Amino acid sequence: MFEDIIQxxxxxxxxATPEHVQREREEEQKTKAWFEAxxxxxxxxxxxKLMTKGRGKDEVWGATARGVIDKxxxxxxxxxxxxxxxxxxxxxxxxxxxxxxxxxxxxARQLLSEAIGEEIYEVGSIIHSEIPYFRGSADGVTAIxxxxxxxxxxxxxxKHQANLNLVRTGIDLKHEYYAQIQSHMMIxxxxxxxxxxxxxxxxxxxxxxxxxxxRDEVFIAxxxxxxxxxxxxxxxxxxxx
Numbered sequence: 018m019f020e021d022i023i024q025x026x027x028x029x030x031x032x033a034t035p036e037h038v039q040r041e042r043e044e045e046q047k048t049k050a051w052f053e054a055x056x057x058x059x060x061x062x063x064x065x066k067l068m069t070k071g072r073g074k075d076e077v078w079g080a081t082a083r084g085v086i087d088k089x090x091x092x093x094x095x096x097x098x099x100x101x102x103x104x105x106x107x108x109x110x111x112x113x114x115x116x117x118x119x120x121x122x123x124x125a126r127q128l129l130s131e132a133i134g135e136e137i138y139e140v141g142s143i144i145h146s147e148i149p150y151f152r153g154s155a156d157g158v159t160a161i162x163x164x165x166x167x168x169x170x171x172x173x174x175x176k177h178q179a180n181l182n183l184v185r186t187g188i189d190l191k192h193e194y195y196a197q198i199q200s201h202m203m204i205x206x207x208x209x210x211x212x213x214x215x216x217x218x219x220x221x222x223x224x225x226x227x228x229x230x231x232r233d234e235v236f237i238a239x240x241x242x243x244x245x246x247x248x249x250x251x252x253x254x255x256x257x258x
Contacts, residue, residue: 021123045141046154047111047119052104054152057093059085059244061153061204064196068243077246089251096258121170123214126157128225129166131207133211135213137161143203147243150248155201156213165201166211167194180214188212188230195230199239 022116045051059067067086069079078086093105130137137157144152155165171177198210214226 024082046139046156047108049104049108051142051154052099052107052111055154056095056100056104056142057089058150058152059089059247060142060151061197061200063088064200064240064243065193068196068240068249074165077251078240082247086250090254091245093251093255101168117172118170121215122156122168123216125168125170125213125225128215129157129168129211129213129227132225132227133159137166140165144205146206147211148244151200151244153197153200153204155205155210158205162207163205164207164209164211165205166213167198167201168213168215169194170215170217174216174218177214177216177219177226180212180228181223183212183228184226188228190233190236195236196240198230199233200238203237208232 064083066081066084069082070077071079092103093101106116126137126139137159140155140158142152142154156168157166158164159166169176169180183192188198194212198212201210202208209232210230211230212226212230217225218224
């Protein structure tokens with residue numbers, strides 16, 4: 018009897034939850050499961066580095082891009098014990114480097130929700146529907162339209178000020194997070210993405226910057242091409258060991 022009640026309640030909750038949110042609840046961000054799920058994939062956060070080319074005219078892969086490919090190769094060839102140790106170190110490193118951002122991201126997400134008048138859901142790491150070796154973790158997704166958000170809470174107040182300046186000028190392909198923002202639109206199938214910068218030390222309204230970035234099909238095509246080439250290099254290497 019009790020189990021029947023629980024099952025009915027669970028079904029009711031799922032039915033009331035947007036389908037895209039049900040699908041995206043797989044791994045809560047920054048948990049062990051989230052870190053494990055990302056291993057061996059090209060992730061959205063890797064794209065700024067993966068898109069770089071070498072200094073020479075015919076040098077397709079720059080040193081930082083090769084570093085991303087090497088990371089994927091290493092992760093795919095680890096033993097189960099090695100993966101455990103590697104994930105533990107990644108979690109420790111993440112805690113040290115991004116504690117400030119993690120502590121304030123929820124507040125930034127709530128402020129974004131209030132600013133646009135829509136509910137924002139947290140999401141996990143999601144695999145692209147057509148590119149099975151590519152995944153990304155947006156910092157939130159709207160309940161209606163599945164519009165993703167990339168949220169930054171810079172510890173350096175000057176970085177937040179630079180993001181505030183972008184409210185007037187917009188974000189172009191030279192911006193350090195442009196590739197990551199476009200990749201969120203790839204994964205969620207949206208026409209835009211919110212770029213958010215939040216600094217709780219600033220007074221309103223300068224504590225929050227919200228910028229709508231439109232989908233760039235030309236750049237997305239370049240991302241796809243780059244990912245396909247990187248995956249081929251990765252497979253070719255792994256076949257030789």
